[in-house]
Amino acid sequence: MSVLLLAALTIPGGIATVLVAARRRRAFAIGLAAAAASIVVAASIGAEDTVPLAGAVIGGSDGLRTITLAWAISTFLFGLMDGLLGDGPSVLGPSLVGLGLGALGLSAADAGIGFVVLTAAAVVAAVLPLVMVRGGPMAAPGLGLHTLRPVVGAGALTIVAVVWGASPVGPFSAGALPGIADPALERSLGLALLVVAGAVAVRLGAIPFHAWSARFTEALPGSAVPPLLAWGAGAFALVALGWVDVTITPAGASLGAERDLIAIVAIASIVLGGIAAVIHDDIEHVLAYAIVQDAGIALLSFATLGDAAVAAGRDWIVAAMAVTSGLAAWVLVTRATFRTNRRADLRGWARRSPILGAALVVVLAAAVGLPGMAAFGARGTIIDLAAPGALGVLVLIFALAPVVFLGRLLLTGVDAMSGPVREAARADVHIRGGRADGWADDPSPLRVAVAVVQTNRHALAAAAAVLAALIGLGVAVGGLGSTVVGGGSGQEPGASPSGINGGP
Amino acid sequence: MNPIQTGLALLVTAGAVTAISARERRTALVGLAVALGLSPFLGEPLPQMSTLASRVVGAALAAYLLRAVVERARTTPARGPQLPGGSRIGWPAEALIAAAAWVVAVELAAELATLALGDSSAPATGVIGMLTPAAVAAAAGLASIVVAIVPTFGGRDAMRTTTGSLVLIQGILLFQVGIAGPPGDLEQLGGVVLILALATAGAWLIGAEGRRSRLEAGREPAEDWAGECGTGTADGPRAPLDDPARSSAPRGGTP
Numbered sequence: 001m002s003v004l005l006l007a008a009l010t011i012p013g014g015i016a017t018v019l020v021a022a023r024r025r026r027a028f029a030i031g032l033a034a035a036a037a038s039i040v041v042a043a044s045i046g047a048e049d050t051v052p053l054a055g056a057v058i059g060g061s062d063g064l065r066t067i068t069l070a071w072a073i074s075t076f077l078f079g080l081m082d083g084l085l086g087d088g089p090s091v092l093g094p095s096l097v098g099l100g101l102g103a104l105g106l107s108a109a110d111a112g113i114g115f116v117v118l119t120a121a122a123v124v125a126a127v128l129p130l131v132m133v134r135g136g137p138m139a140a141p142g143l144g145l146h147t148l149r150p151v152v153g154a155g156a157l158t159i160v161a162v163v164w165g166a167s168p169v170g171p172f173s174a175g176a177l178p179g180i181a182d183p184a185l186e187r188s189l190g191l192a193l194l195v196v197a198g199a200v201a202v203r204l205g206a207i208p209f210h211a212w213s214a215r216f217t218e219a220l221p222g223s224a225v226p227p228l229l230a231w232g233a234g235a236f237a238l239v240a241l242g243w244v245d246v247t248i249t250p251a252g253a254s255l256g257a258e259r260d261l262i263a264i265v266a267i268a269s270i271v272l273g274g275i276a277a278v279i280h281d282d283i284e285h286v287l288a289y290a291i292v293q294d295a296g297i298a299l300l301s302f303a304t305l306g307d308a309a310v311a312a313g314r315d316w317i318v319a320a321m322a323v324t325s326g327l328a329a330w331v332l333v334t335r336a337t338f339r340t341n342r343r344a345d346l347r348g349w350a351r352r353s354p355i356l357g358a359a360l361v362v363v364l365a366a367a368v369g370l371p372g373m374a375a376f377g378a379r380g381t382i383i384d385l386a387a388p389g390a391l392g393v394l395v396l397i398f399a400l401a402p403v404v405f406l407g408r409l410l411l412t413g414v415d416a417m418s419g420p421v422r423e424a425a426r427a428d429v430h431i432r433g434g435r436a437d438g439w440a441d442d443p444s445p446l447r448v449a450v451a452v453v454q455t456n457r458h459a460l461a462a463a464a465a466v467l468a469a470l471i472g473l474g475v476a477v478g479g480l481g482s483t484v485v486g487g488g489s490g491q492e493p494g495a496s497p498s499g500i501n502g503g504p
Numbered sequence: 505m506n507p508i509q510t511g512l513a514l515l516v517t518a519g520a521v522t523a524i525s526a527r528e529r530r531t532a533l534v535g536l537a538v539a540l541g542l543s544p545f546l547g548e549p550l551p552q553m554s555t556l557a558s559r560v561v562g563a564a565l566a567a568y569l570l571r572a573v574v575e576r577a578r579t580t581p582a583r584g585p586q587l588p589g590g591s592r593i594g595w596p597a598e599a600l601i602a603a604a605a606w607v608v609a610v611e612l613a614a615e616l617a618t619l620a621l622g623d624s625s626a627p628a629t630g631v632i633g634m635l636t637p638a639a640v641a642a643a644a645g646l647a648s649i650v651v652a653i654v655p656t657f658g659g660r661d662a663m664r665t666t667t668g669s670l671v672l673i674q675g676i677l678l679f680q681v682g683i684a685g686p687p688g689d690l691e692q693l694g695g696v697v698l699i700l701a702l703a704t705a706g707a708w709l710i711g712a713e714g715r716r717s718r719l720e721a722g723r724e725p726a727e728d729w730a731g732e733c734g735t736g737t738a739d740g741p742r743a744p745l746d747d748p749a750r751s752s753a754p755r756g757g758t759p
Contacts (some may be wrong), residue, residue: 054555056687101697112680112687116694119703127705130712138720141713145665147659148705155698159676166684168620439577 002045003107006068007100010038012095017089018128027089028079034096035076042068042103045339057109063480067238067318068103070471071231074325075099077464077471078223084457084464085336085448087132087221094128095227097121102235111246113164118232119155122203125227126151126216133219143219147228151211154203158240161195164188165247169442172247185251191259193248195250197262197302200240204233204295206269210288217288222332226325229291235319237298241313249305263386267395269296274401278408281343283331287404290327290367294320297379297399306386312381315479319366319375319472326363326472327406329465330356337427337458338420343412345420350413353427355462357413360406362469366476367402374479429459509546513640515637516542516678517602518582518650520671524655525598527572527590536667537567539648540699543674544642544692547681548637555689560611560750566670566703573707574663577714589657590664602647609646613639613682642682648675666706673698 013034021029045068049060079092101121105114126147129138164170169188200206205213217225248255273293277286298320301313320385334356335341338349369376383396421427453460515538522535540563544556551559591598614634648671655668677695680687687695 056688068544108690110688113691114693116691116698118699120694123698123701123705127708130708136572137712137715141662141709141716143513144705144709144712145659148709152656152672152702156672156676159680163676163680163684164682166614173619261584361654373632468719 001051002041002049002065003060003068003103003372004051004053006038006041006045006103009034009041009108010072010096010103011101013038014093014098014100017093017096021089021093023394024088028083028092029034031089031092031096032076032079032083035072035079035092038072038096038099039069039076042072045069048355056113058104058107059109060107061219063314063318064103064107066475066478066480067101067106067235067321069217070318070322070325070475071099071102073471074226074231074322074468077329077468078226078325078332079356081332081461081464082223084453084461086457087223087336090131091129091221091223091227094124098125098227098232102232104240106235111239111243112159112166115155115158115162115236118236118239119151119159119230122151122155122228122232122236123148125224125232129220129224129227130480132224133223137190139219143215146212147216150202150209151228154199154236157195157199157202158236158243161192161199164192165243170247171251186253186255189248189251189253189462190255193255193258193302194261196244197265197299198242199300200237200302201265201269201295203236204298205229206265206295207272207292208265208268210269210273210292210295213291214285214288217291218282218284218316222284222328222335225287225291226321226343231322231325231326233295234298234317237317238314241310241317242302244302245310249310255305259303259305259386263300266296266299266303267387267391269293269299270395271398273443274398274405277405282341283343283346283409284341286409287324287327287331290402290405291324293401294324297382300386301382304382306385308381309385311387312378315374315378316382316486318480319378323366323375323472325364326359326366326465326469329331329468330352330363330392333359333458333461333465336461338424338426340420343409345418346409347412347415348417348421350410352417352421352424353459353462354428355429355459355466357410359462359465359469360410360413362466362473364402364406364410366469367406368400368472369476373477374495376477426458427462430455505632506548506637506640509548509637510635510640512542512545513644516546516644517606517647520644520651520675521595521598521602523667523671524651525591525595528569530571532590532663532667533567533571533574536570536670537563539671540566540674543644543678546637546641546678547686549686549696550694551686551692552689555692558696560692562699569700569703569707570663570666570710573711573714575708577717593666598651602651604645605650606643609643609679609682610634610639612646613642616683638682638685641678645675645677645682646674647680649679650675657718660704666710669702669706670699 013030017027017031017034021032042065045060046064047061051058069168074096074268075092078095079089082091083091098121105117105121108114108117127144130144133140133143166174169174171185171189202209213229217229248429265495269292273289277289277293278285280289298313298317301309301316301504334346334349337356340346350360369379371377379399380396383392383399386392387395519542521536523532523539526532526535539561544551544559544563550556579608613636617636617638652668652672652675655664656672659665659668673695677687
């Protein structure tokens with residue numbers, strides 16, 4: 001019931017926020033209230049939370065609680081940051097709608113429902129925030145079309161795959177028994193695997209389908225990135241991984257060539273994404289190519305089917321979603337604080353704003369990880385299973401590129417301050433007499449409180465970025481763990497799932 | 505053969521072809537409304553009345569959303585502004601492509617029906633006998649998919665891309681009815697949500713294209729964009745990031 005309540009809160013709340021967007025304060029009030037309430041509801045999702053709805057089953061689980069809770073907190077924090085930094089509520093509304101539809105899509109026991117609903121969420125999250133695009137009304141339509149097409153294409157491909165799976169020629173038909181090698185069925189399974197993995201590559205922005213996601217990331221504020229390219233894309237990948245686990249894996253087909261092809265695309269994303277993130281100077285580009293690299297590792301889990309790979313894939317996808325949100329928060333606040341996105345102009349940023357420095361340190365810790373952390377183990381497992389031996393070691397080295405590109409940004413932060421950083425007085429916390437300070441036209445406590453917030457809004461946004469990074473670190477440490485095991489319903493035609501739903 | 509279902513499937517296909525190929529935007533919208541509004545009635549068994557009503561209302565709302573914005577937005581495509589709207593190859597060619605898709609889908613549905621029955625030696629029942637409700641749903645779906653692929657992924661403007669996307673998704677959902685049987689009610693409602701999301705996004709993009717055209721013609725100040733969309737600050741439109749006026753320096757007043 002909690003999942004339905006979450007959807008009932010966030011979808012109307014998001015629509016209301018979009019409808020009153022021209023009245024910023026009212027829109028933020030509605031959106032932040034809905035986001036805050038969604039945190040409480042998401043925290044109450046449990047494994048026993050299974051509800052039959054319109055002929056299907058909406059099921060909760062501990063894994064679903066982890067994802068929706070982190071997603072809801074992220075939505076609230078980005079809404080808060082947008083409000084503090086003077087950006088409009090144009091991201092908050094679509095983010096709330098995406099949260100509600102995403103929770104429904106992840107909790108449905110049928111992959112068809114999941115793909116349809118998550119594609120709807122992605123369409124909303126891809127287009128409606130474009131009012132904030134850099135370049136304004138001249139750039140918005142073109143960027144919108146370039147973003148809409150891959151989202152629709154990925155959704156269409158996965159729905160077609162689900163249709164095939166449930167058809168008489170799919171693996172669930174009476175003639176197709178698990179473990180029996182039927183050449184025609186094996187060819188179909190290989191094609192279906194390629195279709196779904198291709199859709200995931202497009203949706204996540206893996207190389208060679210990365211152009212749209214890179215353009216979106218560099219053209220919009222950081223707050224618009226997580227709903228589409230972190231949480232939304234991750235949820236899509238989770239449902240796809242669950243569908244492959246239920247539909248393709250049990251047939252026992254080897255599918256060597258298909259897996260090799262997926263592995264090549266995935267490794268290209270890991271290697272080239274890492275290199276691109278290292279050589280680019282714009283922090284938005286670093287974010288974009290960090291997403292490309294994470295997408296490569298997620299895609300690699302489709303190249304090795306089996307329980308270990310699926311469990312590691314789920315852990316990695318969830319961790320990557322949360323860590324990307326933390327990095328996007330840092331990018332958003334850093335650009336707004338120092339009014340520049342170039343590394344050369346950001347020298348000394350961490351000395352000017354230690355809070356932002358703390359945020360990037362946490363992001364770095366979560367992105368790289370340590371032995372014992374779920375994300376660290378998942379990355380190693382996926383690469384080891386897909387590319388054993390020397391190639392695996394090489395890929396793992398490239399997969400640790402965040403050490404270089406995030407570490408380089410940190411080193412830039414402790415360098416001597418550049419002009420734009422030195423002049424950014426807004427980065428400071430205004431303190432007088434040991435208390436945060438502000439200026440108001442009258443001394444009433446409410447006015448003073450508002451003035452304190454307004455005067456210290458960049459510092460408060462930086463604190464929110466630290467919280468977003470901590471959420472990423474928490475998810476990277478814990479992952480989904482054993483909570484996903486046995487989550488899916490399983491064996492009915494087309495049923496699937498993300499593996500984090502409760503199932504019937 | 506079910507003559508009503510076959511007639512409806514032909515109408516859905518005609519609507520899809522019209523939506524894709526019409527040069528006049530209102531004509532395209534009529535075709536889109538027909539395709540979206542009639543497709544819920546294809547397949548056997550039909551969904552529950554409440555689900556059916558939701559799908560029809562969703563289709564009508566999607567078409568209305570686009571109509572409302574097309575009325576106001578006079579746009580020029582960014583790519584190929586000198587070219588006429590609609591299909592480059594014309595409606596007869598699109599109709600022939602749809603007809604070919606019908607042939608393929610009906611044959612496919614017949615083969616799948618044979619497989620589902622588990623009797624590969626089932627006798628052919630003739631062309632008319634092959635037009636089962638599942639076959640005509642699959643045929644209308646595949647025809648919609650085939651004619652919609654080019655405008656969805658290669659459309660010159662927002663209107664054509666949106667129309668193509670809606671016809672494509674509607675076609676896939678219809679193809680599912682014919683090939684894998686009618687989806688559950690929740691999945692059908694999910695389809696309504698997707699259609700509405702696409703229509704909303706498309707309407708927004710068509711409106712944005714119209715605004716860009718007016719800006720290029722110098723008929724509208726750029727500030728209206730930020731103000732209407734709520735991207736500005738409380739004091740007005742959001743200033744560019746490098747604007748020194750957008751400073752957070754403390755104002756004078758009582759501490």
